[in-house]
Amino acid sequence: MATLRQEFVVDAAPALVWDVLRDFGAVHTRLAPGFVADCVLEEGGQVRRIRFANGYEVRERLVGIDEQARRLAYTVVGGRAEHHHASAQVLAEPDGRSRFVWITDVLPDAAAGPIGAMMAVGMPAMQKTLAALAA
8 A cells, every 4th residue: 555645834823724624525615726626515514526626526535523633534435546545634833833744545556646646736735725824
């Protein structure tokens, strides 16, 4: 299994970043506009159908929201990978800023290339959005 990890530090309070991340159905407007073009909640809000800016679509099932750890976990339903589980977490930096950590596990290992490329595009979009919210 391949594990992909992306992270950045942003000049925003952890409570603000967590409020944005935990809003599972608003990833396209609050967290990653420009990277995620659309998001529709299904199955009582437990699944989100996402369309990325490049046209690729995926369904993600919410696995859990851990308020104490400020961590959200989800898995891709269907899709090209045999297994695709991800989590994003907001950690407090000593200076009051936030560290955003996104970890994705995928099978087969060959899926890591395309998924890693998508993550590399998504991270700057999230960082830009969160920095603008904090300004």
